[in-house]
Amino acid sequence: MLAANRLAPALESLPRVFSLADLKQLLPGEEDQALDVALRWLEAGVVKQVAPPRPVFFKVVLGEGLGDEDTCRALLRAFPSLVMVAGSALWRQGLSAQRDTLLECCVSERELNCHLPGVALRWRPPAWWSAIRDAGGIAGDHHGVAMLTPEMALADAAAFRDVWMPDRDAVDWNRLSTARLSEATEHLLPLRDTGRVSAD
Amino acid sequence: MGTQPEAGRWRRQELALMAVEHRLQALGEYLAVYRASYASSGEGRHYARVRMLRKDIGRLRAWWWYLQATRRGASWLPLVDRLASALAIFVSPVRRGGRRRHSSGMMRHLTSYSLIERAYAALEDDLQGQLLTLRLAQYQRPTDSRDRDITVLQRQLGEVAALRGSELPDSRRLTVICHLLHRVLTVRHWLGLQLPLANMVDR
Numbered sequence: 001m002l003a004a005n006r007l008a009p010a011l012e013s014l015p016r017v018f019s020l021a022d023l024k025q026l027l028p029g030e031e032d033q034a035l036d037v038a039l040r041w042l043e044a045g046v047v048k049q050v051a052p053p054r055p056v057f058f059k060v061v062l063g064e065g066l067g068d069e070d071t072c073r074a075l076l077r078a079f080p081s082l083v084m085v086a087g088s089a090l091w092r093q094g095l096s097a098q099r100d101t102l103l104e105c106c107v108s109e110r111e112l113n114c115h116l117p118g119v120a121l122r123w124r125p126p127a128w129w130s131a132i133r134d135a136g137g138i139a140g141d142h143h144g145v146a147m148l149t150p151e152m153a154l155a156d157a158a159a160f161r162d163v164w165m166p167d168r169d170a171v172d173w174n175r176l177s178t179a180r181l182s183e184a185t186e187h188l189l190p191l192r193d194t195g196r197v198s199a200d
Numbered sequence: 201m202g203t204q205p206e207a208g209r210w211r212r213q214e215l216a217l218m219a220v221e222h223r224l225q226a227l228g229e230y231l232a233v234y235r236a237s238y239a240s241s242g243e244g245r246h247y248a249r250v251r252m253l254r255k256d257i258g259r260l261r262a263w264w265w266y267l268q269a270t271r272r273g274a275s276w277l278p279l280v281d282r283l284a285s286a287l288a289i290f291v292s293p294v295r296r297g298g299r300r301r302h303s304s305g306m307m308r309h310l311t312s313y314s315l316i317e318r319a320y321a322a323l324e325d326d327l328q329g330q331l332l333t334l335r336l337a338q339y340q341r342p343t344d345s346r347d348r349d350i351t352v353l354q355r356q357l358g359e360v361a362a363l364r365g366s367e368l369p370d371s372r373r374l375t376v377i378c379h380l381l382h383r384v385l386t387v388r389h390w391l392g393l394q395l396p397l398a399n400m401v402d403r
Binding site for chain 2: 038
């Protein structure tokens with residue numbers, strides 16, 4: 001208890017999203033204590049693991065949810081292959097009049113357990129990233145998280161059918177290229193079966 | 201009598217391989233996203249990251265190959281070790297954990313020693329993350345099987361700490377080994393020979 005009290009200010013000095021490595025840096029030479037401190041915080045419910053068992057945490061502040069920036073930072077630290085997809089990518093690029101209720105992202109990890117509120121993770125096969133690259137399917141990033149181009153987001157949603165998309169009327173079709181949509185669909189076509197099998 | 205240290209050494213080799221494989225997996229995933237970003241935007245910062253990651257992955261693969269060869273007792277290993285010892289004197293000493301700034305000023309280049317050491321540190325963090333998840337579950341709902349899992353993880357953590365503490369070669373020798381084997385891998389690739397690659401997500 002004494003140790004916990006002595007180390008209590010450490011939580012204040014950490015950012016909203018942090019890793020075990022960050023905590024260890026605050027306690028040089030006391031790496032074992034870092035683990036004990038993290039466990040006490042977890043038990044007390046003042047921090048949560050972003051995606052157990054990954055050693056990335058976020059501070060739980062009553063009545064103050066994580067902002068978009070912190071959510072993206074937490075996801076990036078836990079999932080290196082993260083790419084934003086579907087209605088989430090469309091909304092953030094101004095192509096949808098409907099906002100997503102869940103931030104949807106794809107990862108290559110099979111373990112999709114994530115404690116971040118308002119986030120949904122979907123699995124994609126490894127070849128998906130090659131297809132995205134070959135089709136030039138990334139349209140910049142949102143707080144560091146790579147986003148699919150609108151055409152690729154539509155093609156991906158049609159191919160895998162496991163993500164939320166806005167209503168047809170809510171999408172600004174004038175800003176979409178039919179040629180790029182057709183190209184994106186062609187690139188993802190061979191992956192359709194892979195995605196469906198895994199979703200089952 | 202000699203079996204216990206032997207078993208410990210075997211387990212540490214397993215963990216070292218696991219650490220490098222996990223790091224390769226993570227770097228491969230970063231590379232996939234950066235390559236896709238670069239293909240779409242053509243931005244220089246993405247290209248610099250792709251180049252840096254490729255270099256890191258190349259050196260990590262080389263180290264993975266060396267670890268594999270050590271475990272198998274490969275016939276060419278003594279030659280590599282002799283070469284590494286001979287060439288190490290030509291490598292300028294670097295600070296442990298030291299980093300050099302990339303010429304672009306944006307990216308940082310990790311020494312081979314830091315790269316490998318970070319792979320081991322990342323595995324340690326991952327195991328500690330698993331331990332925290334298990335301990336928290338055990339605190340909320342204790343079970344005997346989880347207790348056993350916690351004991352196994354704690355032993356593994358001790359072994360990873362030993363790996364980081366004492367089982368990495370001298371930084372200059374390690375640099376030579378990584379660069380030498382990386383070049384051998386590149387030549388094998390050019391010649392179309394099968395590459396002894398760790399399982400990773402690089403696409």
